[in-house]
Structure formats: structure tokens, C-alpha cells
Amino acid sequence: MTALYDVKNLSVDLTLPQGLVGMLLPGSKPKLNLLKAISLTLNQSETFGLVGESGSGKTTLARAMLGLLPISGGQLAFEGQPLTSSRSFTPLRRRAAMMFQDATASLSPRMTVGALLAEPFHIHRQPLPDPNAMAASLLARVGLPAAIAGRFPHELSGGQARRVGVARALALNPALVIADEPTAGLDVSVQGEVLNLMTALKADLGLSLMIITHNLAMVRHVSDRIAILYLGRLMETGPTRAVFARPAHPYTQSLIASEPQPDPRKRRTGPAISGEIPSVLNRPAGCAFHSRCPRAAALCRHTTPELRDLGQGRAAACHFAELT
Amino acid sequence: MSTVAEINPRRRTALAALRRDPMGLLGAILVAGFVTMAIFAPLLAPYDPIKIDVAHKFAPADFAHWAGTDQLGRDILSRIIWGARTALGIALTATGLAGVIGLLLGLVAGYGPRWLDGILVLLFDSVSSLPMVMFALAVITVLGPGTSTLLLVIIIISIPGYARLIRAQTLTLQQADFIQAERTIGASPARIILRHLLPNVVGPLVIVLSMDVPVVIMLEAGLSYLNLGVRPPTPSWGNILYDGYTSLRQAPGMVIAAGLPLVLATLGFTFLGEGLRDALDPKLQLRVPK
Numbered sequence: 001m002t003a004l005y006d007v008k009n010l011s012v013d014l015t016l017p018q019g020l021v022g023m024l025l026p027g028s029k030p031k032l033n034l035l036k037a038i039s040l041t042l043n044q045s046e047t048f049g050l051v052g053e054s055g056s057g058k059t060t061l062a063r064a065m066l067g068l069l070p071i072s073g074g075q076l077a078f079e080g081q082p083l084t085s086s087r088s089f090t091p092l093r094r095r096a097a098m099m100f101q102d103a104t105a106s107l108s109p110r111m112t113v114g115a116l117l118a119e120p121f122h123i124h125r126q127p128l129p130d131p132n133a134m135a136a137s138l139l140a141r142v143g144l145p146a147a148i149a150g151r152f153p154h155e156l157s158g159g160q161a162r163r164v165g166v167a168r169a170l171a172l173n174p175a176l177v178i179a180d181e182p183t184a185g186l187d188v189s190v191q192g193e194v195l196n197l198m199t200a201l202k203a204d205l206g207l208s209l210m211i212i213t214h215n216l217a218m219v220r221h222v223s224d225r226i227a228i229l230y231l232g233r234l235m236e237t238g239p240t241r242a243v244f245a246r247p248a249h250p251y252t253q254s255l256i257a258s259e260p261q262p263d264p265r266k267r268r269t270g271p272a273i274s275g276e277i278p279s280v281l282n283r284p285a286g287c288a289f290h291s292r293c294p295r296a297a298a299l300c301r302h303t304t305p306e307l308r309d310l311g312q313g314r315a316a317a318c319h320f321a322e323l324t
Numbered sequence: 325m326s327t328v329a330e331i332n333p334r335r336r337t338a339l340a341a342l343r344r345d346p347m348g349l350l351g352a353i354l355v356a357g358f359v360t361m362a363i364f365a366p367l368l369a370p371y372d373p374i375k376i377d378v379a380h381k382f383a384p385a386d387f388a389h390w391a392g393t394d395q396l397g398r399d400i401l402s403r404i405i406w407g408a409r410t411a412l413g414i415a416l417t418a419t420g421l422a423g424v425i426g427l428l429l430g431l432v433a434g435y436g437p438r439w440l441d442g443i444l445v446l447l448f449d450s451v452s453s454l455p456m457v458m459f460a461l462a463v464i465t466v467l468g469p470g471t472s473t474l475l476l477v478i479i480i481i482s483i484p485g486y487a488r489l490i491r492a493q494t495l496t497l498q499q500a501d502f503i504q505a506e507r508t509i510g511a512s513p514a515r516i517i518l519r520h521l522l523p524n525v526v527g528p529l530v531i532v533l534s535m536d537v538p539v540v541i542m543l544e545a546g547l548s549y550l551n552l553g554v555r556p557p558t559p560s561w562g563n564i565l566y567d568g569y570t571s572l573r574q575a576p577g578m579v580i581a582a583g584l585p586l587v588l589a590t591l592g593f594t595f596l597g598e599g600l601r602d603a604l605d606p607k608l609q610l611r612v613p614k
Contacts, residue, residue, distance in 0.1 A: 063504070066508050068504055068507055068508065089510075090510065093508065093509060093510030094510065096508075097508065097509065098504075098505065098508045100501045100504065100505055101501075102501050105500060105501040105502060106501035106502050106504070106505040107502055107505070108502045108505075108506065108519075108520045109502065109524060110520075110523040110524060111519075111520075119506075119509070119511070120509050120510075123509060123510050123511050123512075123515070124510060168509075
């Protein structure tokens with residue numbers, strides 16, 4: 001398998017806003033470190049799950065990968081081509097699509113669904129001989145009637161808007177679809193439908209799917225490999241099944257242990273996670289997780305663990321992680 | 325495709341809400357009256373508004389001259405009807421042009437690079453920190469009085485307000501998911517500004533513009549009264565007021581004849597603007613009892 005998208009050592013800093021005078025003055029500006037030293041690889045036709053609590057930087061990572069945010073360090077490469085200038089993102093814009101967390105808000109409110117579906121073709125100057133037929137066929141692919149093309153986004157239900165988002169993502173036959181919380185705000189039956197639709201389309205079209213979520217049950221179900229993010233640091237990566245069977249990082253262990261159990265007779269095993277995720281404004285020194293880690297030692301308080309290769313395609317950022 | 329009313333039921337309710345609002349309706353009628361007056365001035369005016377007839381100066385109101393004549397024997401009613409054309413022409417041109425320029429500058433400031441935003445905001449602040457009348461006097465001193473100078477002054481002092489309104493809305497929308505989505509699929513900044521931001525920020529501007537028309541009508545009359553605006557003999561309500569003021573002893577009715585349309589036009593546009601605002605604001609609509 002070849003790498004479709006390669007992230008190496010990515011860092012994203014947020015420069016705190018200042019006035020015109022501050023912009024013109026030389027000197028260092030206050031910075032907020034949102035993502036640090038993230039390395040991961042998306043393979044062709046795989047489903048990759050990106051897991052983390054709220055505020056862990058999942059969406060920031062996706063936005064940086066799509067060039068929506070300026071990056072402050074590291075390299076990105078799509079299909080082997082480095083993404084350095086805004087011009088180099090052009091192939092990515094055509095070959096990759098993003099589904100946003102709020103499906104309704106991600107559709108331009110004054111355009112009809114038909115116009116929204118035709119837009120990618122206009123932007124990339126692709127031939128579009130019959131916009132109505134194209135809209136109808138795209139809508140049919142996601143299980144919506146052609147009449148939806150005449151509607152405005154606010155006239156769609158949450159599930160319909162989500163499906164329109166999928167249809168729009170598929171318009172130019174992408175190689176990569178990044179889905180940010182694809183099931184957020186949908187009721188359980190519709191969640192299942194959307195997930196089944198996405199996995200079916202993925203199998204049909206051979207595209208790669210990156211799913212961003214905090215829903216462990218969902219990634220366990222659909223993804224081939226996962227990465228766990230905590231406070232803008234990568235904690236663990238590996239094949240989904242192996243990671244769930246034997247999590248190497250204490251954070252992954254407690255995350256899996258705190259997952260709701262469908263069987264009330266079963267007791268929880270393993271350390272449950274306690275406390276809140278610290279703020280990025282007040283990042284703990286050393287290992288980002290040490291303030292909540294059951295295994296934290298003196299070492300963790302001052303030395304940040306690197307992401308270490310553990311073999312079998314797995315890696316974890318913990319001083320004590322071993323696959324024994 | 326279905327009809328407009330079916331796709332967009334809000335448009336219909338906005339018209340219905342305006343119909344239910346008696347003040348808005350009154351405003352609409354007054355505005356329609358003045359617009360008719362301005363368009364059909366040549367047909368409606370009984371006399372030539374600049375024809376001097378000194379033999380009949382200061383004629384009292386009678387059936388020949390419904391509002392009397394001024395110090396040069398010109399028919400005041402005809403001058404007022406033609407004055408509507410001057411007032412509306414200047415007010416609509418000035419607010420229209422200032423609105424379009426303000427809209428574009430606001431969009432660029434809100435969506436463009438931060439340094440450009442910094443420069444534009446500095447410009448807006450500089451212009452709005454100038455005292456309006458002092459600025460008008462300065463420009464008129466340099467360029468000389470006249471209709472085009474008046475237009476220029478009004479447009480320049482109106483732009484910052486509109487641009488700031490649009491900039492603020494653009495800034496809130498800039499991070500909206502649908503703008504991010506457009507960027508992801510590779511939409512150019514021009515496309516995002518014109519196709520996606522513009523239709524979503526233009527609504528409130530239309531309301532503000534309609535409420536600014538009476539302000540500009542007053543400004544035009546005020547500057548013309550000071551002999552700094554429309555130059556005589558072109559009829560303007562401000563000129564007629566000035567003529568009435570200088571000949572207050574001979575023809576006291578002239579001031580009233582010129583002041584009344586000014587008051588009615590200002591009220592009409594204000595009522596219509598407020599009615600429009602209430603009708604187009606979905607939050608206010610909820611409070612309208614059935």
C-alpha cells in the first residue's frame with residue numbers, strides 16, 4: 001500500500017490577535033501551540049479514525065491538512081507531492097473533500113442544493129453538460145430524491161443535509177474524504193444509515209476515509225487504523241483491532257475503559273479517566289497526559305515522551321509503553 | 325423549479341408584515357407620492373420652475389399659484405415639485421453609490437488579509453472622526469459648490485458606516501463552516517466574496533440605506549440652504565427655504581411650503597425604513613400578534 005497523505009512533524013501555532021501597531025512592530029508575538037510534532041500516514045483506500053476528546057485538536061489537524069490553517073512546522077504531502085505553497089494545494093482541493101461537523105452550516109445558505117452540487121465542477125472547470133442530471137445522479141448515490149436539488153439548506157433535515165454533504169464531497173470522485181464527526185447531531189438510526197452509506201461508498205469508489213470523532217464505538221466499527229490525540233499531541237497509533245485489544249498508552253487504556261458498557265452486569269476493568277482535559281493555554285510540562293495519568297512518574301513531569309515505534313505497525317508516546 | 329413564493333415563504337410574510345404595520349404603510353404611501361412627484365415633475369408642475377416673472381413676485385396663494393410665488397415671481401409649487409426630483413435624485417444616488425462602495429470595501433476588509441483590514445479600518449475611522457459640516461465646508465471650498473461636490477461629500481462621509489457594518493458581518497461569517505467548505509473545494513477569494521459572502525451580508529445594509537435616505541435629504545436641504553449645495557436657480561427644498569427665510573416678511577407662507585415636503589419626505593422614508601427593518605427581521609416578526 002502506498003501513502004495517500006503523509007503528515008510529518010506537523011505543528012500548528014495560533015498567533016494571538018493584536019492590533020495594527022502590534023502587527024507592524026517587529027519582535028516575538030504571543031503564540032498558542034495547538035498541535036505539536038504530529039506524524040501520521042493515510043494509506044490508499046483505508047479508513048482512518050482520528051480519536052480524541054473535545055479540544056484535543058482533531059478538527060485543527062484536519063483543517064491544517066486541508067490548508068485552511070497556516071502551519072508553523074513540519075511537512076505535508078498529498079499523493080507524494082509536497083504541499084508547501086497555496087498553489088500546491090490545488091490538486092488536493094480537487095481530489096480531497098471535507099465533511100464538516102455541522103452539515104447544515106457547511107452549505108452556503110442562499111444557494112440551492114443543485115447549485116451547491118454544481119459548484120465543484122465550476123470551480124475546477126470540469127465539464128458539466130447537464131447540471132440537473134448530475135445533481136440527480138449524485139443525490140441518488142446518497143439515497144436522496146432528485147427533487148431535493150431545488151431546496152435550500154435550511155429546508156433540509158439534519159440527515160438530509162449530511163447526505164447532501166456526502167454527495168457534494170463525492171462530486172469530483174475524490175481520493176480522500178475527511179469526515180468531521182459524521183454522526184454528530186443525528187439520531188441513532190440515521191447515524192447508522194449515514195455510516196453504512198459512507199462505508200458502502202468507500203468500498204465502491206476505493207477512496208480513503210478519515211473519520212474524526214470522539215465516538216469510540218464508531219471508530220472501532222468502521223476504521224482500519226486509528227490515531228489517538230490528546231492536547232494536540234499524538235498519543236498512540238496502530239491498527240484498530242490491535243489497539244482496542246491491547247492499548248499500549250495509559251490514555252488509550254483509560255479511554256477504552258471509560259467507554260459505556262452495554263451489559264450492566266459487567267464491571268469496569270482498568271483505570272477510568274478522571275478530571276478534565278487541561279487547557280491549551282495551560283499545557284502541563286513534560287508528558288501532556290501526566291496530570292491525569294495513573295502511571296505518571298517523576299520522569300513524566302519534565303520529559304515529553306516521543307512517539308515510539310512499538311512494532312506491528314503500532315506506536316505510542318509514553319515512557320512506559322511496551323507491547324509485552 | 326417552483327415559484328419564488330413557494331421556495332421563499334419569508335419574502336411573502338415580510339410583505340404581509342409591512343401591510344399590517346400602519347406606520348410602515350403610511351411611509352410607503354408618502355415615499356410613493358414623492359417618487360411619483362419626482363418622476364413626473366414636468367407633467368405635474370403647472371409652471372416652469374425657473375421662469376422669472378417679476379411682475380407677479382410674492383403673489384399670495386390663489387388658484388393660479390397654489391403656493392404663491394417667490395421674490396422673482398417663480399411658482400413655488402412648481403419649484404417644490406421639481407425640488408422633489410433634486411432631493412430624491414441626490415439622496416438615492418448618494419446612498420446607492422455609498423452603499424455599493426461601502427459594501428465592497430467592507431467585504432474586502434472583512435475577508436481580505438489582516439494588514440489590508442488594518443489600513444481600511446484606519447481610513448474609515450479617520451473619515452468618521454471628521455466633523456461632517458467642517459469636512460463638507462472644506463471640500464466645497466476647494467471644489468466649489470454644486471450638485472457633484474455635494475454628492476461627493478455625502479458619499480465620502482457615508483461610506484465608513486456602511487463598510488463597518490458589512491465588515492463586522494463578514495468577520496463573523498468568515499469562520500463559518502460554509503465558507504471553510506468553499507475554501508476546501510478550492511473556491512477563489514473573489515468567488516467566496518461575491519457568491520457566498522455578499523448575499524448573506526447585504527440584507528441589513530438595505531435596511532440601513534433606506535433609513536439613511538431621509539438623512540441625506542435633510543443634508544442636501546441643509547447645505548443648499550447654506551448656499552453650499554445645489555446652486556440656484558435649480559430648485560431644491562433647501563434653496564426655497566433660504567429664499568423663504570430672506571423674504572419672511574413679504575411671503576411668510578414660503579417657509580412652510582418648502583418645509584412641509586421636507587418633513588413629510590423625511591418621515592415617509594423613516595417610517596418605511598423602520599417598517600422594512602421590522603418586516604425583514606425574523607426575530608421581531610415572532611412578536612407580531614396574529
